[in-house]
Amino acid sequence: MGDMNEIFDLGRKTLGEVERRLDMSRRDYLQFCATLAVTMGLPSGAEAAVAKAIESAPRPSVIWLHFQECTGCTESLLRAEHPTLEKLILDVISLDYHETLMAAAGHQAEAARKDAMKAHKGKYVLVVEGAIPVKDNGIYCKVGGHTAIDLLKECAADAAAVIAIGSCASWGGMPSTGPNPTGASSVAEVLGKPVVTIPGCPPNPYNFLATVVHFLTFGKLPDVDKLGRPKFAYSRLIHENCERRAHFDAGRFAMEFGDAGHRQGYCLYKLGCKGPETYNNCSTLGFGDAGENNWPVGCGHPCIGCSEKGVGFIKPIHQVAKMLNVAPPLQYARIVEEQGKAASFASAAALAALAGAAAGAAVMLTRNLGLSHAAQQAQDAKAEGQAQDKARV
Ligand code: FSX
Ligand code: SF4
Ligand code: F3S
8 A cells, every 4th residue: 555644644634524425434435546546557655646536626527428329338337336336436526417317308408418518618528428320410319309420529529528438439339330320430430539438338337437536636537548548447458367367378268158168167268258359457357346257257258359349249259369469478377288298388488488489489389279179178078988988887
């Protein structure tokens, strides 16, 4: 932990107020700030600044638009449990217009949006959920008689920041899947300028919250990659930090849903897992505070690359992933050497280290994968034969 004194000084002044407002214990609140700071990749000690910003920065007005989508982004934000993420979100921001959550309807709702835009001109944050249909002058999505194109342009004109939440708003997502009859497009395409994107279908709510808290803490949005994604969340492939990675390295794969490998938690690559070509932090940050392993691969389903343009909803779910990074990891799980005939990953890595030939190691690694898998299949067949023999006796 960093400067706890500063946090506790702050605590003496204001944490009682936070406890009351959020119905959250001081310890939970401080832990939460530390988690957010770590999520953002901030150095040790930054949790004090985060706590202070949440506590004292004026809540930014947020106008949240919905277009072509399933409302999963909003649902995932509100379904989070302990420490009641939605409470914190609603405490950190002033959600002035949100069609799913607001009590107002019709003209009252329209008036709420206009009032918020006028009162916070140049200062509000515009969050957009859903793709924007541009075909036939945008007639396929209208709210209050206005096309999504017009609403987006109108609301973006005076926004301090624009955040595209979910894959639909970030790059078109599911609605843009071919033949894309409505011309579903991303926020950046329609506005003609880059925006911050938080892709995922749905995205992890922490990535949204951390982005907003970064804005509050530092007065600016976090560093992003060339697709507008916050680097703190999207700079690593899922495959790099996956809990099943040791099985991948050792060539242990689930070959069918429900087979022995699947039941033992083996790697899902051969079932089409797109972790090797998807940049996201799903493997390190569970969804919704519901406990460990609460993400697709953790639940036994291959990653479908829902956040990655050109992968999610485009590539067949069971097509094997393109390996974007085949560099050997620093450490290898031991292969089941008695099964294989070739060098194990461990010895391939050692050889690569000695020869300084990472590329060669990668080739050996790939070759070895096939061998170890073949060995696994041979062993499975043998075991099955033995079981049948036993049954016959
Ligand atoms: Fe749904 Fe959001 Fe997917 Fe899209 O998330 S979960 S279809 S990314 O815009 O509501
Ligand atoms: Fe994990 Fe998928 Fe990579 Fe296997 S292929 S290690 S399941 S991310
Ligand atoms: Fe989506 Fe894959 Fe993460 S399916 S939620 S990017 S594990």
